[in-house]
Amino acid sequence: MTELGHGSNVRGIETVATYDSNTEEFVINTPCESAQKYWIGGAANHATHTIVFSQLIIDGKNEGVHAFIAQIRDENGNICPNIRIADCGHKIGLNGVDNGRIWFDNVRVPRENLLNSAADVSPDGKYLTAIKDPDQRFAAFMAPLTFGRVTIAVSATYSAKVALAIAISYSLTRRAFSITPNGPEVLLLDYPSHQRRLLPLLAKTYAMSFAANSLKMLYVKRTPQMNKTIHVVSSAFKASLSWHNMKTLQECREACGGQGLKTENRIGQSKGEYDVQSTFEGDNNVLMQQVSKALLAEYVAAKRTNKPFKGLGLEHMNETSPVIPLQLTSDSLRSTRFQSDILCLRERDLLNRFAAEISLSQSQGQSKEHAFAVNHLLAEDLGKAYADRAIFQTFVEAEASVTSIPLKTLLGLVRSMYVLFTLDEDAAFLRYGYLSTENSSTIRKEVGKLCTELRPHALALVRSFGIPDAFLSPIAFNWIDANAWASV
Secondary structure, eight states: OOBSSOSSOGGGOOOEEEEETTTTEEEEEOOSGGGSEEEETTTTTTOSEEEEEEEEEETTEEEEEEEEEEEOBOTTSOBOTTEEEEEOOOOSSOTTSOOEEEEESSEEEEGGGBOOSSOEEOTTOOEEOSOOSHHHHHHHHHGGGHHHHHHHHHHHHHHHHHHHHHHHHHHTTOEEOOSSTTOOOEEGGGSHHHHHHHHHHHHHHHHHHHHHHHHHHHHHTOOGGGHHHHHHHHHHHHHHHHHHHHHHHHHHHHHTGGGGGSGGGOHHHHHHHHGGGGTTTSOHHHHHHHHHHHHHHHHHHHHHHTOOOOSTTGGGGGSOOOOOOSSOOHHHHTOHHHHHHHHHHHHHHHHHHHHHHHHHHHHTTOOHHHHHHHTHHHHHHHHHHHHHHHHHHHHHHHHHTOOOHHHHHHHHHHHHHHHHHHHHHOTHHHHTTSSOHHHHHHHHHHHHHHHHHHGGGHHHHHHTTOOOGGGSOGGGSOHHHHTSGGGO
């Protein structure tokens, strides 16, 4: 799919597939250098076939982007005629994948090689589709690709879990400095500053894990009617979870000091391996803007038809706007009601603001596309607000399924840490006036209290991830023995 000149903008790809009714074949061609297929996994050395996304041309008319199966190597690994392939070169990570570039020089493929779930071409060259709307047809073609975003969201969460298991295990054996004269050195995780670095990320990883599990089940139980929901949720979660993973990897790398630089300790290496997740299967910032556009479409439809919001978790828009107390206490901050209210309030207000700004821009003669472009910051804030509220809901649902009182109590602490950490790190809550500076300060102090309360459970929380020892690193165990002369 990806080309040198087009990544996120799939509709703009330049590769063409022209139908030849005389031979009942499609002729696939790379018309210019920017149309070369780029980053194609397995293409450089091993793949024998590929799926080529191209502009379908029939009798001079462009029917839009369609997908075709094309052979690029024979059974002996020789590159097929009219195909040119080059390696993409060394990367900062994932060098086990032989990403390649492909040029098609009028390559002919049989008519049957068109992937025709949404549209087909008859032998005599008639374009056949039951989906008349081009936008809906394009969405139908793209729907299967949501699987990639699902797997990225899940793998990003696993990566964060591994990094935290390593960093927290190390911080429970590594000591530094003493806080009393001639006293023993203190464990890293007993320092409030170290707790503040790792434990909020641990809580957030739990939230991301519940979100990833929910996304998997949504995909497994999918129906054609759910395509829009899956697209929006997978876009929001893929962006949020992959961003969280990279932030977690960096913090864990630094929290392990010099040991974090060693390849054998995995965290630094993982940064290079997972960095690409914020780009492929949809640039994260672009995905968040797509989420906002989808929410705006729901908003416009509800207002136009004067019907309640239904779907995408927007039902809270049908209720009265939540009111945040002027003075927040520890009890109120930890209540599920407050946490739901503040997240819903942000999403609700940003959606209203976004709709108003787009409407204003269009009333001034700007195109919808230009209106979206100039309001990109608001769109990104709205996308994040949607993701945070949706992730929170998956946490609440998972927590509700637990029957053990001690476990439920611990999960309540973790949930509160996730929400309050989100409120503390996102300036939008202050920027748009959802929190006063006094309440924001109260939240920051509460995060510190939660760190203290979660500290005794830190090891149990990472061990509950069930990560096999082989997936961890030497500093997660006896790091002195691992570096002893006997191990050289």
